[in-house]
Amino acid sequence: MRPIPRSARFANGGVSFWFRESGLPERRAPLPGDADYDVCVVGAGYTGLWTAYYLKKAQPDLRVCVVEREFAGFGASGRNGGWLTAEFSGSQEDYAQSHGKAAMVALQRALMNTVDEVVSVAGAEGIDADIVKGGMRVVASNAAQHERLRNNIDYLQDWGYWPDDIHMVDLDHAPPIAVNGAVAAGYSPHAARIHPAKLVTGLARVVEALGVEIFEDTPVTEIRPREGGIRPAVVTEHGTVRADHVVRATEGFTSTLRGQHRRWRPMSSSMIVTEPIAPELWERIGWEGRELLRDAAHSYVYAQRTADDRIAIGGRGSSRRSGGSEGSEGTTQPQAIAELWRSLTALFPDVADAPVEHAWSGVLGVPRDWSPTVNLDAESGLGWAGGYSSSGVATSNLAGRTLRDLILGRSTDLTRLPWVGHEVRGWEPEPLRWMGTKVVRGLYRTADRRESQAEGKAHTSRLADLATRMPGN
Template identity: 30%
Template sequence: MKPHQTAYERNAPDHRVVERALDTSRNTVYWLEEAGAQTRYPVLSASSRSDLTIVGGGYLGLWTAVNAKRRNPGQRVVLLEARNVGWAASGRNGGFCEASITHGDENGRTRWPGEFDRLHSLGGENLDAFERDVNELGLACHWERTGTLAVAVEEHQVSWLQSAEHSLDREAVQSEIHSPLFLYGALDPTGTALVHPARLALELARIADELGVEIYEHSTVTGIHTDRNAGTVAVATEHATVNSDRVVLATNAFRSLLRRNRLMTVPVYDYVLMTEPLSADQLASIGWSGRQGLTDLANQFHYSRLTQDNRVLYGGYDAIYHTGRKVREEFEERHSSFARLGSHFFATFPQLEDVRFSHRWAGAVDTCTQFTAFYGLTHRGRVAHAAGFTGLGVGATRFAAEVLLDLLSGETTPRTELEMVRKRPLPFPPEPAASLGINLTRWALDRADHRQGRRNLFLRTLDAAGLGFDS
């Protein structure tokens, strides 16, 4: 038996409220549907030669393509996507574009104390540059630099926020967003922008195409190997091969084309609900005039935000791993996770009891043991890779793309000298140890949330070893 209930459990609505709200929802990604995502680019059908080939049409691959052409407009750049541009994590995340490139300040200070100040500065510079790109490239992605509000919903969490620069007592946090659960808050007014995830991906593809990048969809890469006679790397699909001087692998949660990276990440499923648009009265009942991104402080945390048409996105909490590092569409439908999220939503906003959910969906997050991207070069410096963004890749992938291009250039830059870039994190163990360890960690994190945040010996041991598991 759990020692005590969390605030979400103590304030849970009648289960019939949740079931009614979910009854008309569709298992469809709202962002992709709203953006009209569809196949826009041809299948690779003929073999060719390129200066740079990019595998993966999500944010990392798209930013790499755009910035490669901006660095050297004359080079031939090919991008290969297994399905449609942005269909995976890049088109279905919460749309939080954060300044942090270290998965939060605490994670950065713990892992790279000697260079955290530099990493913090680079993250801020990256977000500012991202905003300039949105304006200068004309990226129609619903950009709103509204910041983030972190809230305490348990008494023991209040002290965690009291030293924040922009801390808010109960009255002040309630003036920002009205919820009976919010006891205290901390506002980061500039460190986060909100975007429409799918529109951002499609807009980056549009810019890449205009710059001359050759984009191919439904062109699954089946393998890469060095062609020693030609001095290139052959990137093979089912129908054709691109012989490339340099290659970037940007496949993230999916099985790596590099054997050495297959234990470096695990795919963890994150679940999301989207409400119907709120009426003026419903919106007034919760306040939220600042339109900040919203998150709580639990180990199993929630995140929430408003869309341009005033829907509420509500996601997080469950982080589900499937034995064998599997990524499958059937994992995206999980009623228990959606019902739990719905219950937590109505505990947070009981004044919205009559609101229905229009969409529900899930997606795989690429988690690594340092919770933020790792980097590397293989094939004698011709193939660069990055993965492990752990759910905070909207902003960090832009930075990572610059790192990968720096690495492939062979030049030493301030980015390539970072310890975060030079050193690989510890891998996850193979099965069955991975599944046992991850599920034990999830249990321990849930237990900590039910014990005023107190971490047991198992979690403290993981912390000391620099290992972990996060959504």
């Protein structure tokens, strides 16, 4: 493979390109000592900040604080691909089995509305996050992908998507995006491009202006439930916070908390971004609608055209080894950079000379059944949300609104959604979970390669079927 062209400004890590572009925020002061609040939120990412936002909007006199070991948006909220979509990573059948099909359909419809909710709140609160609601396009580049895409759209239309919400498109009449070798595409309007760091830092400023206290550089070592007459507690290196309710909003960092090591598996996701692409090259590529774009491979990649005309592309990585750091500055392995570059140039051969300016990685939280959850345990006083896998930008907003209703004791359409109270057993201990993930990832990659080489064969590789049936996939 030809060498990957790198910009003179190339950087690897440093949290993310998004923060490099917008600038790292000035750190807020840490917790000054022991404190008392009505609600204490652990984690200043999207979930924690949305929860604090909706609580203060609903009840302004509520005393709310957010504690964060780094700074607001340091985790996945400031590193993701900028995909605000109605996609849901969980199993529709599992939720329907416990609550009925209508409840799962309601959850899917709620996620569609959530895309508009985020766009609306950002506009109302003056958060400029480069938002463009151009929808999402999924492209297939071989017969097997085409069949799988069509079947998936049929499946989704049976679980809450109507034909206007997701459908196959005629490539000859759709707005042009010159994806090399595309044989078919699907489209959903329920998606928007965002700038992740601008959204999370803007949201933090709004939350602070509402009266929420955000304490950064405050590592949490333990969350204690209510015991008898003693209220829940958040134990930090700078003091202990007592509150009526404690919300754990730590996503991929959950395993660092005492007693939470096997709840959600930390999984890495990596990205690269090019230098700004020349206008004459964009004329050949198209992509004028700024749709979100991903392929229909098993090991799929996702991309966006940024506000300053770069291409940012990412893909899910592997599970982290036991003892690996979830709090890294985002350095990406050379192999991950090479894989993303190959995917980018496979989609758009014309950008093969566009230098890569930045590479970075982040960590997301994956439950064993890949199904996210939101919950509040009245007895312990502890609430939590997460396990979004790869669809957290919108889902975290829905979680924040749901936690608001649960904490305030409201019975609403949101609190009756089937992901509320969803429980799943923890992951196997290391190194079993890491080894299993490596096997699944290898099977999917081999399946993608075989499907791309199978001339005209419209069937998913048996290796992918095997990977899909493996426990915990």
